Amino acid sequence: MPALNPAARLYSQARRNLLPRHESLVAVAGRWQHEHLARLGVRPEVTLRCGADPYVGALDISEKTLARIHPGLSAPALLSVVRLPRWTPADVFRPEARLVLVADGIEYAGNLGTLVRTADAAGADGLVLTNATCRLTHPKVFEASRGTVLTTPVLTYDTVADARRDLSGAGFTAYVADPAAAHSYLDVDYRHRKVALVVGSEGDGVAAEWRTPDLTRVSIPMRGLADSLNVAASASVLLFDARARLG
Known part of the structure; x- marks a missing residue:
């Protein structure tokens, strides 16, 4: 099985909650979630799309890659990794x-x-x-x-x-x-x-x-x-x- 590209691998790790706590990175998926990010002016670390409408800065992935990094999700799909704010x-x-x-x-x-x-x-x-x-x-x-x-x-x-x-x-x-x-x-x-x-x-x-x-x-x-x-x-x-x- 070919290796995932870095952006897809980052999303897969974030979705499975495997990244170090100090990274504060969360995986989000779906049109509403991305519209919410846009309303807040939040810029994701990475954004992936599979058969979805054009999205600024998104990287295209195949349906095979989508199935690997987010089982059960089907195209069209928008996926991102977002950094949570750090509060004091x-x-x-x-x-x-x-x-x-x-x-x-x-x-x-x-x-x-x-x-x-x-x-x-x-x-x-x-x-x-x-x-x-x-x-x-x-x-x-x-x-x-x-x-x-x-x-x-x-x-x-x-x-x-x-x-x-x-x-x-x-x-x-x-x-x-x-x-x-x-x-x-x-x-x-x-x-x-x-x-x-x-x-x-x-x-x-x-x-x-x-x-x-x-x-x-x-x-x-x-x-x-x-x-x-x-x-x-x-x-x-x-x-x-x-x-x-x-x-």
Whole structure:
């Protein structure tokens, strides 16, 4: 089997999430995704096309190559590799920032992408990740976020302690979502505060470092038989409520 050209090989590696984390490269495919990139003025690292309409800067590939680098996708097809922005604490913890979502222990790309999209929709100032096993560069994160992973500031911390230090230093009060908490989120008074809402994985919830006595734990009352919500659904409830009350 002939070797892939460098651009096709880069796309194949990005699609399979095999590139080093520090590269911050994500594979995107489809007409809508490329129209979104154009609206944002984002220039891909490489763009490939197979039987698609002309696209500025795109390299032509054969259907055989398309089948190798993206099994299941058929022509016409547009494929690109995009570099995600690099965000700093200063981008998220700005003096005027008032609402941040913290997600701990997120394992699934679909959930992570939906959390990014939810943070964007609720007007949160950013997303903080701790103990994340899923990469932001997973193609499903881009899809589930509807491209907002390119515009929503996301910080990834190696330890919960580092995240808590920066949140506290920026004046944020953390509220930890816990189905077993005695206090409903509706009873919390967010006025005059900078709010960080912490959600955890569906299996284990948040890590022990987020369960310390100095942090307020809140629950979302369950009216049916289910004892909890999907992490993205929980984040939506908490974020939109907090945004409405913070103004």
